Amino acid sequence: MSPSNMSPVNTSSTPLLAVRDLSVSYGGIKAVKHLNLELHQGELVSLIGANGAGKTTTLKAICGLLAPQSGEVLFDGRSIKGQGAWTLVSQGLVMVPEGRGIFTRMSIDxxxxxxxxxxxxxxxxxADIESVYQRFPRxxxxxxxxxxxxSGGEQQMLAMGRALLAKPRLLLLDEPSMGLAPIMVDKIFEVVRDVAQQGVTVLLVEQNAHRALEMADRAYVLDSGEVALSGPARELLGNPQVQAAYLGA
Structure with a gap:
């Protein structure tokens, strides 16, 4: 795929999140290469790509779980590079990791x-706990x-509910539908859409590229650690390159 320089939908204000020229390496392997992306307040943006494309690495670098080799991460116009994930939660940047990361020996409550x-x-x-229970009666x-x-689906509900209790301004979701039954996938995506409609900015990493593009405002396609394509999600959904590589067309 050839790189795209398509502009974000909303460029009238400072991005809530701006990733500038980010590179991350594991040993001698460069997992993310000079990556640029941004999210504006209230957007739902999807990050798609094949396994090993650098999606999870990007999220971990944004939220302070990995140290970038170079580049900058700005949250609400301020650099957060080098800050730990625990300090970012208090600023409203919250991640639901792949695998959920719940406390297995603690109760749901x-x-x-x-x-x-x-x-x-x-x-x-x-009140917010009760709101989570209303959203997830199980x-x-x-x-x-x-x-x-x-179950796996119930654990994913719990992980998302726990993240919402942190009152996120920016919610990073890493593969929320992975390993779930179809009916549970529908529920999780319903919640993601609802959270975004309530004004929480969402960056969604998702293997189910079709569903991710259907619900997003904009999207980025990662290929070998680089942004190969970006733009309005509906346009990418109809892009022949994206259809061939990720949508089974």
Whole structure:
């Protein structure tokens, strides 16, 4: 694929997230190469590509779990390079990792409360926990159950609910549908769309490229650690290169 320089949909304000010339290496392997992307407030942006394209590495570098070799990450106009993930949560940058990362020996309720550990507004925390339970009734039914005994889909619900308790301004989602039954995939994407419609900015990494492009405002296509294509998601959905490489056309 040849690189694209298509501009983002909204360029009228400072991006909430701006990644500039980012490179990340594992030993001698450069996993991400001079990557540029940005998200504006309220956007849902998808990041798609083949396995090993650098999607998860990009998310980890953004949220402070990996140190970039070079480049810059700006959140709300300020550099966050070198800050740990725990400090970024307090600023509103929250990630749901691939594999969910829940606390398996804690209950559902305890996991949700861990998402709010930096907050002091106790009454609103209780209201937000109830909101998560309304969104995911199965979690409420089992709120005292150990998280490690849940199904994969229920664990994904819990991971997303815990992230929402942190009151994110920017939510990074890494493969939320991986390994889930189709009915559960539908539920997870429904929640992602609903969260975005409520004003939370979302960067979605997803192997299900068709679903990711259908629901996104814009998208980036990664190929061997570089941005190969970018632009409005609907345009990429109809792009013959994208269809051939990622949509099975």
């Amino acid at each position: 305890e996991n949700l409360r861990m998402g709010a550990y930096l907050r002091q507004d106790k009454a609103q925390i209780e 979690l409420k039914e089992r709120h005292k159950q150990l998280a490690g005994t849940l």
